Amino acid sequence: MTGRHAPAAPRSILVYVGLDLVGDGLMKLPFVRALRQAFPAASIVWLAGKGPSAYSGTLAPLVEGLIDEVVDDAGVGAGWNEMLDPLKGTSLHGRTFDLVIDTQRRVKTTLILKRIPHRVFISGAAGYLLSNRRPPFGHRRPTAMIRQMLDLLELASGQPAVPTVTRTIDRTADDLARTLLDDGRAIYVGLVPGAGGKHKCWPLDRFIDLGSRIAGRGQTPVYLLGPGESEWADTIRSSIPSAVLPLQDPRAGALGTSPLLTIALAARFTAAVANDSGGGHMLAAADIPLLSLFGPTPPAKFAPFVTRGAVLRAQDFGGGEMSNIPLQAVDDALELLLAESRPDPNRGCR
Structure with a gap:
């Protein structure tokens, strides 16, 4: 020019x-x-x-x-x-x-x-x-x-669009998230089992089985339940004693229903799994490694935008029902995201 x-x-x-x-x-x-x-x-x-x-x-x-x-x-x-x-x-x-x-x-x-x-x-x-x-x-x-x-x-x-500006998190919500997830040594893995409709939900028992596997690897499963899903809390707690349900914690108070707290909590996750839901987009706002599960809706249009993520579609496992997505496939995809998120012990040691 x-x-x-x-x-x-x-x-x-x-x-x-x-x-x-x-x-x-x-x-x-x-x-x-x-x-x-x-x-x-x-x-x-x-x-x-x-x-x-x-x-x-x-x-x-x-x-x-x-x-x-x-x-x-x-x-x-x-x-x-x-x-x-x-x-x-x-x-x-x-x-x-x-x-x-x-x-x-x-x-x-x-x-x-x-x-x-x-x-x-x-x-x-x-x-x-x-x-x-x-x-x-x-x-x-x-x-x-x-x-x-x-x-x-x-x-x-005239340049590629790069959404890499440091994410902004509400300070009050961030302080509360640090209180609710206070173990700085823990590997927190987020799980969002709810969605706007039951047809978009991977079965709850699969989310519980996945949480048990996460806990068995020495990681901490963190379940984010919306107000309409609080009835699942006792089942999750009795199945996985080490699970954390921060939005049902009395200390969450009025912020327990705010997307700002969900985003602040997500920022402390090493990775997460969510259905096609508003909760998934809240996790994406924290730009964390995210595995999204899709059934009746097209991920090409609705998948959350994250720097590093993966999508599993029910159609790839025999049909559009969410129950068609196997537990092992989800666990394998999650493990890959977690592995990519861990620091390489050999980096810088040449």
């Missing part, structure tokens, strides 16, 4: 989303981390135009230092009357942005957002027709939502 200068890094960035419920916010965290990694000096505004954002509420501690400003439920991107001045009536009115990233694909909304004063506009709507930068010919849109968002970031930065 002789004679040409690389474009200046944006100093102001606006990211548009429709809304972020807690589950949405957890799935989008790798994008937020990669965005800050790509543009460390930029002022980043997160605009939720059609509803609330968990980044201004429950998940705010997780984006501290990554997002500079969250504007939620702004009423932007819905009506043609916004075409003249999309940001009118919002706290962003009158501002210009070096980079606008539109993460949704509804053409009407994209046409409105393109009227926001900007230098570069990135959008995947209408096959990138309205975007200032487009992927190469033949590009196929990824199935996973997070991968679609990372593709937009790569267009904006």
Whole structure:
């Protein structure tokens, strides 16, 4: 590119989303981390135009230092009357942005957002027709939502999207996690046996058998049970005396139902196993080695995004029922993740 200068890094960035419920916010965290990694000096505004954002509420501690400003439920991107001045009536009115990233694909909304004063506009709507930068010919849109968002970031930065910014964990939740999992010598292995529906759950007795194997290897199984799964606690405790159930510990208090505590606990795990569930995405927010178990839902679309992970599908063992996934297959995949997480005793001893 002789004679040409690389474009200046944006100093102001606006990211548009429709809304972020807690589950949405957890799935989008790798994008937020990669965005800050790509543009460390930029002022980043997160605009939720059609509803609330968990980044201004429950998940705010997780984006501290990554997002500079969250504007939620702004009423932007819905009506043609916004075409003249999309940001009118919002706290962003009158501002210009070096980079606008539109993460949704509804053409009407994209046409409105393109009227926001900007230098570069990135959008995947209408096959990138309205975007200032487009992927190469033949590009196929990824199935996973997070991968679609990372593709937009790569267009904006011209570099691979790398979500490697140090994870942020709520300090109060982290202190409590240290209290609940206080053995610094233990190898904690997380187990999340619940899910939004029973059809997405690997059988509880298999999770208990897996926990027994973990305990037999001198590791500590940690079961994370949601409020609707507390009835499993006595069965787990009687089957595996060494198991830890931190969310049912009275010391967890009100934080026992908060995703922030689950994420803080997960950060202390060497590895974990989870069904396709919200709990799995909470573990992924801590970016730990994670084995995800899938049955009726496609992992290509819904698998949590982690630096190191593995997926087992019921379809690969004879059908879509979760009970088709063998205990041995799960244990073998978990052991591989644990082995990869242990320090190499021979490293540096040449």
